[in-house]
Amino acid sequence: MQTLTKEYITSLLPMRPDNSHKATFGHVLNIAGSMHYRGAAYLSSLSALRTGAGYVTLASSPGVCQSVSALTPNIVMRPLPTRPVIYAELSPQMTDSVCIGLQSIDTESIDEKAVIQLHDLLEKASVITVGSGLSIGQSKDEFNDSTAPLSSMAIAEGNHCFFLALLGALQTRSQSMVFDADALNFISHFLHHSPRKPQTPLHLPKNSIITPHPKELARLLNIDVEAIQADRVHYATEAAKQLNTIVLLKGYHTVISDGEYAFINPTGNNALAKAGSGDVLTGIIGGFCAQGLSPLNATCLGVYLHGLAGDLAAQALSEYSVLASDLLDYIPKAIKQITNVKPINV
Ligand SMILES: NC(=O)C1=CN([C@@H]2O[C@H](COP(=O)(O)OP(=O)(O)OC[C@H]3O[C@@H](n4cnc5c(N)ncnc54)[C@H](OP(=O)(O)O)[C@@H]3O)[C@@H](O)[C@H]2O)[C@@H](O)CC1
Numbered sequence: 001m002q003t004l005t006k007e008y009i010t011s012l013l014p015m016r017p018d019n020s021h022k023a024t025f026g027h028v029l030n031i032a033g034s035m036h037y038r039g040a041a042y043l044s045s046l047s048a049l050r051t052g053a054g055y056v057t058l059a060s061s062p063g064v065c066q067s068v069s070a071l072t073p074n075i076v077m078r079p080l081p082t083r084p085v086i087y088a089e090l091s092p093q094m095t096d097s098v099c100i101g102l103q104s105i106d107t108e109s110i111d112e113k114a115v116i117q118l119h120d121l122l123e124k125a126s127v128i129t130v131g132s133g134l135s136i137g138q139s140k141d142e143f144n145d146s147t148a149p150l151s152s153m154a155i156a157e158g159n160h161c162f163f164l165a166l167l168g169a170l171q172t173r174s175q176s177m178v179f180d181a182d183a184l185n186f187i188s189h190f191l192h193h194s195p196r197k198p199q200t201p202l203h204l205p206k207n208s209i210i211t212p213h214p215k216e217l218a219r220l221l222n223i224d225v226e227a228i229q230a231d232r233v234h235y236a237t238e239a240a241k242q243l244n245t246i247v248l249l250k251g252y253h254t255v256i257s258d259g260e261y262a263f264i265n266p267t268g269n270n271a272l273a274k275a276g277s278g279d280v281l282t283g284i285i286g287g288f289c290a291q292g293l294s295p296l297n298a299t300c301l302g303v304y305l306h307g308l309a310g311d312l313a314a315q316a317l318s319e320y321s322v323l324a325s326d327l328l329d330y331i332p333k334a335i336k337q338i339t340n341v342k343p344i345n346v
């Protein structure tokens with residue numbers, strides 16, 4: 001187990017040749033966001049550009065694409081077809097969001113056939129990031145409860161069907177891939193709670209990275225979150241072996257493991273404990289993968305810089321006041337700090 005050092009991290013930064021163009025620095029396909037989590041699509045897309053990717057395409061529902069393009073002109077949009085809501089409880093007046101009991105259901109779920117329309121982008125993207133704010137459509141505990149009544153299982157599954165179709169299409173691809181947030185919840189559901197039990201063990205595509213917080217890793221391994229927190233390096237390593245992937249276990253002193261080696265990140269602070277900061281991290285890692293770094297190196301560099309951006313933001317704004325969107329402005333300062341670029345006095 002090693003702690004990441006500034007010297008090691010600096011050595012991982014990708015080159016920026018003068019004789020270059022946007023394709024030199026790679027294309028991130030970010031499949032993210034849903035009606036209730038538009039911010040996650042924005043944060044994960046923009047942070048990839050801030051980290052140096054040449055091109056970012058956001059593939060999401062039309063509503064998400066519209067919202068994100070209203071906030072920034074920097075991201076290319078690929079709106080995907082949505083599927084009609086199939087359950088009977090809907091009244092005609094309900095258009096965007098539907099409340100059944102305490103649940104708020106996303107009616108803009110992406111059609112699983114959208115995967116066919118994504119074929120060209122799946123071919124040409126340098127890296128595919130999936131899951132930030134993708135929406136499971138109901139409470140996670142209910143989603144992961146196989147004893148839930150059939151009536152609730154019939155209620156919107158968010159982007160579950162789309163994700164499973166996508167995962168099938170990704171199996172044969174060799175680009176780096178980052179699976180975050182709800183992508184991990186879909187995988188946990190498939191592994192442990194699906195009424196149709198998987199026939200064969202689930203394999204993530206090669207060159208993949210997963211970015212669970214402790215509860216997401218607990219869901220993936222089907223154990224208690226307390227057990228994970230009591231032995232973070234062991235469980236990150238175990239999950240990396242089981243799923244044949246790079247594991248980034250989030251939290252204070254984030255752990256990164258490829259199943260053989262484990263790294264501990266020394267940067268970051270409680271300012272990062274704010275909704276959306278994990279979405280920024282996904283984009284950062286995607287941005288470095290796009291520039292040609294291996295999944296392990298992109299993860300180590302991304303985690304360190306994300307934490308450093310949080311440290312610099314906390315110094316300037318206080319640990320209380322940092323927003324996930326502030327991190328976007330501190331990524332450049334973190335990069336400058338590790339490259340020892342002196343600030344220019346104007
Ligand atoms: N602006 C946007 O659009 C945003 C969109 N977002 C998107 O929303 C989606 C769902 O994300 P989410 O935050 O609602 O659910 P999730 O992270 O599973 O937390 C649920 C429960 O899990 C627990 N828990 C969490 N962290 C833990 C930890 N470190 N260690 C231990 N336990 C931990 C905790 O439960 P408790 O411990 O309180 O029982 C918590 O209440 C996802 O796709 C994401 O990308 C968000 O990024 C926010 C900004």
Ligand SMILES: Nc1ncnc2c1ncn2[C@@H]1O[C@H](COP(=O)(O)OP(=O)(O)O)[C@@H](O)[C@H]1O
Pocket residue numbers: 181213249250251252253254267268269270271272273274275276277278279280281306
């Ligand atoms: N107390 C803390 N110290 C250091 N880093 C933290 C702390 N709390 C959260 N983080 C970091 O902030 C990010 C939170 O990600 P996540 O839990 O996925 O949130 P969200 O889903 O809201 O984006 C992770 O990178 C995690 O390591």
